[in-house]
Amino acid sequence: xxxxxxxxxxxxxxxxxxxxxxxxxxxxxxxxxxxxxxxxxxxxxxxxxxxxxxxxxxxxxxxxxxxxxxxxxxxxxxxxxxxxxxxxxxxxxxxxxxxxxxxxxxxxxxxxxxxxxxxxxxxxxxxxxxxxxxxxxxxxxxxxxxxxxxxxxxxxxxxxxxxxxxxxxxxxxxxxxxxxxxxxxxxxxxxxxxxxxxxxxxxxxxxxxxxxxxxxxxxxxxxxxxxxxxxxxxxxxxxxxxxxxxxxxxxxxxxxxxxxxxxxxxxxxxxxxxxxxxxxxxxxxxxxxxxxxxxxxxxxxxxxxxxxxxxxxxxxxxxxxxxxxxxxxxxxxxxxxxxxxxxxxxx
Amino acid sequence: xxxxxxxxxxxxxxxxxxxxxxxxxxxxxxxxxxxxxxxxxxxxxxxxxxxxxxxxxxxxxxxxxxxxxxxxxxxxxxxxxxxxxxxxxxxxxxxxxxxxxxxxxxxxxxxxxxxxxxxxxxxxxxxxxxxxxxxxxxxxxxxxxxxxxxxxxxxxxxxxxxxxxxxxxxxxxxxxxxxxxxxxxxxxxxxxxxxxxxxxxxxxxxxxxxxxxxxxxxxxxxxxxxxxxxxxxxxxxxxxxxxxxxxxxxxxxxxxxxxxxxxxxxxxxxxxxxxxxxxxxxxxxxxxxxxxxxxxxxxxxxxxxxxxxxxxxxxxxxxxxxxxxxxxxxxxxxxxxxxxxxxxxxx
Numbered sequence: 001x002x003x004x005x006x007x008x009x010x011x012x013x014x015x016x017x018x019x020x021x022x023x024x025x026x027x028x029x030x031x032x033x034x035x036x037x038x039x040x041x042x043x044x045x046x047x048x049x050x051x052x053x054x055x056x057x058x059x060x061x062x063x064x065x066x067x068x069x070x071x072x073x074x075x076x077x078x079x080x081x082x083x084x085x086x087x088x089x090x091x092x093x094x095x096x097x098x099x100x101x102x103x104x105x106x107x108x109x110x111x112x113x114x115x116x117x118x119x120x121x122x123x124x125x126x127x128x129x130x131x132x133x134x135x136x137x138x139x140x141x142x143x144x145x146x147x148x149x150x151x152x153x154x155x156x157x158x159x160x161x162x163x164x165x166x167x168x169x170x171x172x173x174x175x176x177x178x179x180x181x182x183x184x185x186x187x188x189x190x191x192x193x194x195x196x197x198x199x200x201x202x203x204x205x206x207x208x209x210x211x212x213x214x215x216x217x218x219x220x221x222x223x224x225x226x227x228x229x230x231x232x233x234x235x236x237x238x239x240x241x242x243x244x245x246x247x248x249x250x251x252x253x254x255x256x257x258x259x260x261x262x263x264x265x266x267x268x269x270x271x272x273x274x275x276x277x278x279x280x281x282x283x284x285x286x287x288x289x290x291x292x293x294x295x296x297x298x299x300x301x302x303x304x305x306x307x308x309x310x311x312x313x314x315x316x317x318x319x320x321x322x323x324x325x326x327x328x329x330x331x332x333x334x335x336x337x338x339x340x341x342x343x344x345x346x347x
Numbered sequence: 348x349x350x351x352x353x354x355x356x357x358x359x360x361x362x363x364x365x366x367x368x369x370x371x372x373x374x375x376x377x378x379x380x381x382x383x384x385x386x387x388x389x390x391x392x393x394x395x396x397x398x399x400x401x402x403x404x405x406x407x408x409x410x411x412x413x414x415x416x417x418x419x420x421x422x423x424x425x426x427x428x429x430x431x432x433x434x435x436x437x438x439x440x441x442x443x444x445x446x447x448x449x450x451x452x453x454x455x456x457x458x459x460x461x462x463x464x465x466x467x468x469x470x471x472x473x474x475x476x477x478x479x480x481x482x483x484x485x486x487x488x489x490x491x492x493x494x495x496x497x498x499x500x501x502x503x504x505x506x507x508x509x510x511x512x513x514x515x516x517x518x519x520x521x522x523x524x525x526x527x528x529x530x531x532x533x534x535x536x537x538x539x540x541x542x543x544x545x546x547x548x549x550x551x552x553x554x555x556x557x558x559x560x561x562x563x564x565x566x567x568x569x570x571x572x573x574x575x576x577x578x579x580x581x582x583x584x585x586x587x588x589x590x591x592x593x594x595x596x597x598x599x600x601x602x603x604x605x606x607x608x609x610x611x612x613x614x615x616x617x618x619x620x621x622x623x624x625x626x627x628x629x630x631x632x633x634x635x636x637x638x639x640x641x642x643x644x645x646x647x648x649x650x651x652x653x654x655x656x657x658x659x660x661x662x663x664x665x666x667x668x669x670x671x672x673x674x675x676x677x678x679x680x681x682x683x684x685x686x687x688x689x690x691x692x693x694x
Contacts, residue, residue: 072419079440088458091438093426111435252626276623279599
C-alpha cells in the first residue's frame, strides 16, 4: 500500500479512501490511485481488512427461487445498487422452504454479512422469527410483513398490490363479469392485499361477493388445479385472476387444454409482467410493478442503515437510523385478454 | 468450540469436522454436534476460520444479466450444488459489458473467493484475458470458450448447440423452407456453433446455402431489427431461427406488428425453453437444453477442482486435477410454429 501511495504520489490515507470506496474521492484521485494499483499488481486483501474494520462489505440475499422472473429482476436491481456502493451480494435459494430460510440466515451470520435482504418463504415461521429476533445486523424485507418486534426492527419494501388489484377487478366487473375466480399463492401479505383489492372492487360497486378464491402455493401445478376448480364449479368463473407468473403458467396450460379462447370464452388477468403476458395473443392484462425498482429500493434502504451505523459502548455497530417502510405502486394494464363475458352456451 | 465438544460428548476434532462440512461425518454425529451448537447458541466465525485455512468457502459467479431466464436457471443450478457442499455464491451482473467482467473478477480476487464461475460478456476481451491469466484459483467457464493458456487452464461446461441446431434447420428444410433467416447474438461460441449447425443441415442435403444470418447483441432490440432485415430482403425469409430468448421477444414483437401468423405465414424456431415458447399459440419449436444442469455441472467441476487442492512448496494451494471440459446435449423439439412455407402471395 505504501508503494501504491509512492507511485501515485499521494498520501496513504488517500489510497485507503480510494480502495475502501469512500464517496468523497475525486475521479482524478481514483484514476491516479487505480493506475498505480494496476501497474504494481497490488491486491488489497478485503478479508483481512474486514476483520480489522468489523465489516465485510457483503450482504446476504435470501430468495425463494432465483429462476422465477419476478425474483431474478428483484435480485438484479438489488445487486446493481449494492455494487455501486462496493457491497457484494451473496445469494441463496430457499426453494420456498421456511426451514431453508432459517439455515441460510444462520449461514449468513456466520459469514458476518453486514446486512440481510429477505424474501422469505413464510411470514409466520416460528423458527425464522426467533432467529431474526437475535440478528443484530440491519434487515430489509422484500414484499413481506413480519409481526411483533422483528417486524418493527426491520425495514421493508412493499408493493401496493391492493390498489392495482382493485382496478383490475373493477375493470372485469365493469365489463359485466360477476363470477371472478382468483388464484392466490401462500397466505402472505401479497395474497392478503390482492384479496382485499378484489373485495374493494365488489364493495365499491355495491355488488354481492360472488367471487371465488383458491389459495395454494405459487407454483404452476396449483395454478392449473385452481383453474380446474374454478371452471368446474356449479357456477363457473367467467374471468380468472392469477396472482403471480407461476400461477399464470398453470392456468394457461389448463385453458389451452380445454380449448378455451382467452379474451373470448374466458377473461384473464395476471400479476407481474413477463414476456408471456406481453407477447401472448391476445396480450394478457396485468397488475404490473417495477420489480427491478423493488430490488433497488430494498438495497438502498439497507445501505442507508449500514451507512448510519455507529459503534456502541459494547463495541457493537448499530444503526442510528430508524427502520423505514417504503410502499411502491402497482398499476393495472388493461389488455384484450379481458372482454365482456361470453353468452352462456345453450343447454 | 470446547463447550460444544463437551456438551455433545465428542472430540474437538469431530466438532471441527462437522462445522467445516467434512464429507466423512455420520448423520448421527452431525445431529449430535448440531444439537449442542444450537443449545449453546454457538456461531463459528467463518471469516476468522477462513483466514487461518486460507479458504473462504465462497465462489464468485459473473453473470451477464441474472434477469435473463437462461442465466437465472443456470445460477439456480449452480447455487444449489455449491450450497450442498457448504460454499456460498457471490453474484455480480456484468450487464454484458466486458469492462465490468474485469472489474468483478478483480473484486472477487480481493474477496479471496476460492473459485470463479464465469459466463463472460465476451470471449476475446484482451483485458479480461490478461486478468484471467494471472488468476490462480480454479475457473469454470459456462458456455464460453477462451483461447490460449487461459482457455487450457480453465474447466468449462459447454452446450452442444451445433447438433440441436442441425436438427432444427433440417426440420425446416424438410418442410420445404430454403430461405431460412438466423438471428444470432454476440460472436461467441454459442453463435458460431449455431451457425455451423445451420450449415451442416444445408450441406447434409446437398442444398445451396440460401440462408441469411444477422449477428448482433442478445437483446430484444436486435431480435426485432434483424427480423425486419430478414423479412424485408429481396428474397424474404420464410422461416426464422432466433438464437436466444431475448432475440425471440424482439422477433415476435415484429411478427405481430406485421400481422403475420406464426406457423402459417412464417415458421419460427427459438433457442432455450421459456414459458413463452411452451404456452404461445401455436407453441414455438425450440432447441432445448437443461439449463439448470448447466449450472449444476459447472459448480461440480469447480468443486472437484477445489477438493483436490494441495499446498505447494510456496505455500499456495493448487489443484492436482487437470481442468475438464464437459459437453452437455441440446435437443430440438418440433412444434406447430414450424409448417411448410406459405404459397407466395399473388403479385
